[in-house]
Amino acid sequence: MNTDFDLLLAGAGHSHLGVLRLWASRERPMGRIGLVSAEPHAWYSAMMPGLLAEHYQTRQCRVGLPKLCAAAGVEFVQGTLVALLPDTPELLLATGETLRSTWLSLNLGSLPRLPEQSGDGMELLSVKPFADFIRRWQQWQETPEPVAILGGGAAGVELALAMAGREPELHLFSADDLLTGHQPRLRRIALKHLQRAGVQVHEQSPIQAVHGNTLIGDGQIRWRGRRLVVATGPYPLEWLRESGLRLDSRGFIEVTPALQSRSHPHVFASGDCASLPGAARNGVHAVRQADVLATNLGRAAIGQPLRHYHPQTHSLALLADGHGGALLSWASLTAEGKLLGTWKDHIDRSFMRRHGADD
Ligand SMILES: Cc1cc2nc3c(=O)[nH]c(=O)nc-3n(C[C@H](O)[C@H](O)[C@H](O)COP(=O)(O)OP(=O)(O)OC[C@H]3O[C@@H](n4cnc5c(N)ncnc54)[C@H](O)[C@@H]3O)c2cc1C
Structure with a gap:
């Protein structure tokens, strides 16, 4: 395989899903673009509790990446990243293969810390x-x-x-x-x-x-x-510490409001793996960053001014109660009930439908 790309998207997190969806429906940046993901599906965290409770089936909670990539004109590369050299930039896969690109976007999520x-x-x-x-x-x-x-x-x-x-x-x-x-x-x-x-x-x-x-x-x-x-x-991915990217005190990638690495402007980062003041680590911000990221990846390559992501002060949290209802938390507001569960179900299914999951 030719391993040189103009742009590589690393990780199929919530932000990159949105970027692919936008590029599938409107013009994508010029050049060769690839998405590297450890697995062929992207999973939607908000539906995981519903999957465990058997309110959903597996196929409703994940998006097939080869199909979404094909619609966006992006090559799908299945592989696990084990190292990153941001200067070049280069990505090293667990198979020993190295991928190179001019621009790089990281949306790799986070992991819980095991005791x-x-x-x-x-x-x-x-x-x-x-x-x-x-x-x-x-x-x-x-x-x-x-x-x-x-x-x-x-x-x-x-x-x-x-x-x-x-x-x-x-x-x-x-x-x-x-x-x-x-x-x-x-x-x-x-x-x-x-x-x-x-x-x-x-x-x-x-x-x-x-x-x-x-x-x-x-x-x-x-x-x-x-x-x-x-x-x-959420805890940061350990191997990012060796990358040379500027990280915050916890080990997340420091980015500007344009979602650009503070140390390496040709590297972008979004979602849980990024550190941006005001943006808590949750799916809401990862999803919302997609629009700004999609625009900026296109603009950066042709030297146009970049857009800024402005985090909302409060994120809506809807917690499934295990019986079809939900608990709501937004700013100082809390509520519970079946209707909130129906609303959450509608939001989640619509999100998945937009990204091409089977309903
Ligand atoms: C059970 C549960 C329920 C949640 N519910 C909600 C909710 O209702 N609302 C909400 O706002 N937040 C929720 N969250 C938090 C939410 O999951 C995260 O904030 C969100 O997933 C972050 O999205 P992301 O885009 O950063 O990355 P993610 O969606 O986590 O995706 C990261 C991607 O990177 C890939 N990846 C990682 N490492 C590598 C590697 N080395 N090589 C290749 N690929 C790699 C992964 O396979 C994955 O595809 C929940 C979390 C959990 C655990």
């Missing part, structure tokens, strides 16, 4: 990458056992509500109070739903390590079991 583990008495299942998570979770369903979930943020709460009733026991561990950063009322509503669903919630219970079949927090055994779901995101 330190000794022994093999407990299986740790990270919520990301989604494809591995779903495949393993479905295998677990064949022999149900008690499960603990690590992470008391929106993802951990939604996953607990979706998994409840499918396992003989479900425990949710949160290092601080549940849903920190949201209104206290949202926490109270979530606790009510979790209690009703039979989930045992452990707040202010940070877990530092897994020893054998035990969870250890502050030197004490907090839980015994063999299955742990880790939803403690």
Whole structure:
């Protein structure tokens, strides 16, 4: 394969999905463009809890990348990136192959941080990458056992509500109070739903390590079991530290409001892997950045002024309650109910339809 591109999109995150969709419906930048993705599908995080709760089927929650790329006039390259040289720029794949391009756009997401583990008495299942998570979770369903979930943020709460009733026991561990950063009322509503669903919630219970079949927090055994779901995101991808790109103190790529790397202007970054003041790490910003990114990738190549991404102060969060309803959090507003679940379902299905998923 000729490995030289004019533009490479690395990672099939929410922003690149939007870029491909826009290019499929309007003119794309000139030159040879490729998308590199570890897997042939892009998964939509907002529908993961609904998939676990069996409200959706797998095909409704993921987008086939070869088809979307073909519609956008972009070559699809399946491969896992293991290193990046931003000066050239060059991408090194796990196969040993190197791809080169003039312009590069990174939309690689983030990963939860796994606790330190000794022994093999407990299986740790990270919520990301989604494809591995779903495949393993479905295998677990064949022999149900008690499960603990690590992470008391929106993802951990939604996953607990979706998994409840499918396992003989479900425990949710949160290092601080549940849903920190949201209104206290949202926490109270979530606790009510979790209690009703039979989930045992452990707040202010940070877990530092897994020893054998035990969870250890502050030197004490907090839980015994063999299955742990880790939803403690978002943490940066470790290998980016070696890249030479300018990173923030946590290890995310520092970008300008034009989504351009602060150290390497021919590299763009968006979504969870980027660090932009005011843009929290969630799917809302990753999706919204697509429009600005699509424009800027075209303009940068021909030396035109770039657009800026202006993060909204508040992001709408709709948490599935596991029974077709949803909990809403937006600024100081919180609410719950079936109608919100119907609305969330409509938003999510419309998003997937726009990007070519099977409905
Ligand atoms: C269970 C759960 C539910 C969530 N629900 C919501 C929600 O309802 N609303 C919301 O706003 N946020 C939600 N989030 C957060 C949301 O998932 C993230 O903020 C969002 O996915 C970030 O999107 P992104 O575009 O940065 O990257 P992602 O969508 O995470 O995609 C990253 C892509 O990069 C690829 N990739 C990564 N590493 C490599 C590599 N080395 N080589 C090649 N490809 C690679 C991955 O395969 C993936 O395709 C949820 C998170 C979880 C865990």
